[in-house]
Amino acid sequence: MTKDSRHSAQEDAQELGKLGYAQELFRTMGGFSNFAISFSIISILTGAVTLYGHGLRMGGPAEMAIGWPLVTLFTLTVVMSMAELASSLPTSGSIYHWSCKLGGKGWGWFTAWFNIIGQIAAIAGIDYGCAYFVTPLIGLEATTINILIVYAVVLTSHAAINHFGIRLVARLNDFSVTVHIIGVILIVGALFLFAPKQPIGFFFERVTFNDQGWPYWWAFIIGLLQAMWTFTGYDASASVSEETVDPRRRAPWGMVMAVAVSSIVGYLLLIALTLAIRDIPSVLNAQDGSGNPVPAVVAILTGALGSRAGAVFSGMAAMAMWFCGLSAVTWSSRVIWAFARDEGMPFSHIWKHVSPKHSTPVPAIWMCVATAFLAAVYSQAYAVVTSISTIGLYISYILPVYLSLRARGTERQIVRGPWHLGRFSPYLNFIAILWVIFLSIILSLPDGMFTGKSILGVTALLALWYALSERKRFKGPAFANQ
Numbered sequence: 001m002t003k004d005s006r007h008s009a010q011e012d013a014q015e016l017g018k019l020g021y022a023q024e025l026f027r028t029m030g031g032f033s034n035f036a037i038s039f040s041i042i043s044i045l046t047g048a049v050t051l052y053g054h055g056l057r058m059g060g061p062a063e064m065a066i067g068w069p070l071v072t073l074f075t076l077t078v079v080m081s082m083a084e085l086a087s088s089l090p091t092s093g094s095i096y097h098w099s100c101k102l103g104g105k106g107w108g109w110f111t112a113w114f115n116i117i118g119q120i121a122a123i124a125g126i127d128y129g130c131a132y133f134v135t136p137l138i139g140l141e142a143t144t145i146n147i148l149i150v151y152a153v154v155l156t157s158h159a160a161i162n163h164f165g166i167r168l169v170a171r172l173n174d175f176s177v178t179v180h181i182i183g184v185i186l187i188v189g190a191l192f193l194f195a196p197k198q199p200i201g202f203f204f205e206r207v208t209f210n211d212q213g214w215p216y217w218w219a220f221i222i223g224l225l226q227a228m229w230t231f232t233g234y235d236a237s238a239s240v241s242e243e244t245v246d247p248r249r250r251a252p253w254g255m256v257m258a259v260a261v262s263s264i265v266g267y268l269l270l271i272a273l274t275l276a277i278r279d280i281p282s283v284l285n286a287q288d289g290s291g292n293p294v295p296a297v298v299a300i301l302t303g304a305l306g307s308r309a310g311a312v313f314s315g316m317a318a319m320a321m322w323f324c325g326l327s328a329v330t331w332s333s334r335v336i337w338a339f340a341r342d343e344g345m346p347f348s349h350i351w352k353h354v355s356p357k358h359s360t361p362v363p364a365i366w367m368c369v370a371t372a373f374l375a376a377v378y379s380q381a382y383a384v385v386t387s388i389s390t391i392g393l394y395i396s397y398i399l400p401v402y403l404s405l406r407a408r409g410t411e412r413q414i415v416r417g418p419w420h421l422g423r424f425s426p427y428l429n430f431i432a433i434l435w436v437i438f439l440s441i442i443l444s445l446p447d448g449m450f451t452g453k454s455i456l457g458v459t460a461l462l463a464l465w466y467a468l469s470e471r472k473r474f475k476g477p478a479f480a481n482q
Helices: 002-019 031-042 052-059 059-087 096-105 105-137 144-163 168-193 200-204 216-223 225-228 247-275 280-284 296-305 307-341 364-381 382-407 421-444 446-473
Strands: none
Touching: 002 096, 002 168, 031 168, 031 247, 031 307, 052 096, 052 200, 052 216, 052 225, 052 280, 052 296, 059 096, 059 200, 059 216, 059 247, 096 105, 096 307, 096 382, 096 421, 105 247, 105 307, 105 364, 105 446, 144 168, 144 364, 168 247, 168 296, 168 382, 168 421, 200 247, 200 364, 216 225, 225 382, 225 421, 280 382, 296 421, 307 364, 382 421, 382 446, 421 446
16 A cells, blocks of 8 residues: 555545444455446446346346446436535444435435345345356256355355455455456357347347236336346445545545446347347256256357357356355345444444454354355245345345435535535435336236235334334434534
């Protein structure tokens, strides 16, 4: 670390102290590492790949051609609205702290819990998807038991690495960007150079293969889950603010650039994969030698490039998913640790502990992976766990944005940081709020409203818990009364 970086990190620690917090975590992340953690969690080789079959079944090729840029456009309004808040209040509590500052401790408490629920479900979706890809690649039959065993191993590896320190995680996240970019270049290049291709008009075909008998327009909307779930986790850049040098500038740019770069690279991947499809029904119904379903992307790669090349590129996608899960555990554990630091969690004295040796929140890390394992077992369906994750996260994302819009011109309005939207802020905030309301309703309806019922049940339990206990007990963050 240079002399200037050390000085800047010292200034950041002093600024954190003014909010009532000591510098407990190791502040070594630069701008690229901050970007890398959000980029790795968005992971186009995770969300766009594991849910490719879902999108294709619902909306056909046009789901990729139109759905991806449509979701990108509205996601940018959300991430930019959040980025200016990250610039104003750069702490590990991130969105939970923003809600507390803008609306009071009650708003912050609910924001924290929706975020934690979404994050745990996200880890479950990411690492279960990784296990789904890895299991056949290592020669195991893709049975539920085998996938769960591999899933447990993947989770354990992520907890162990996060346990040993942020420097190792930061280096792996930096390398993850390389894996994602090179992986996409190699896959796209191989498909365009060596695979038979459909005409470009095929990319815009509007067909649906859903089993529910839905009309195309409705199936297309349900298929947007593929892009919606991919574009989550970018708040990780804000959640590692206390480990980032100059977070008022670097955390907002990390969030926005992670979405922008992912949208472009992801679209190239979707174009290449879609044009390489020989027959949509055979891709959606592909099975291995034992009759177990094969992921749609694996079926496309194998059919277009051969079984050996397909296995290599599938392995590359699985590696990217592994990196994505590693970053997700970092992200989630920091939010849980920050919430426990403010006594917001049950048994907070356990979860707020930081290892003196490794400067990491070790109990919070292991709690994340344990609950993520249980979340996957509970949901029993990949589309369900990803829907729960998406809704939980976006509710937590939009609450502080709504509160910021409501607080304009009042004493609760917070001072803008160096990264802000200027006069466009209220307009983008309003569009972001409408988008989150839309996606929350849409993703709640399928699967017999299992997702919607789960979210409503959790909301009711949280409301009851807060009213009976936390409303009086929970004091909020250290700066709540400043």
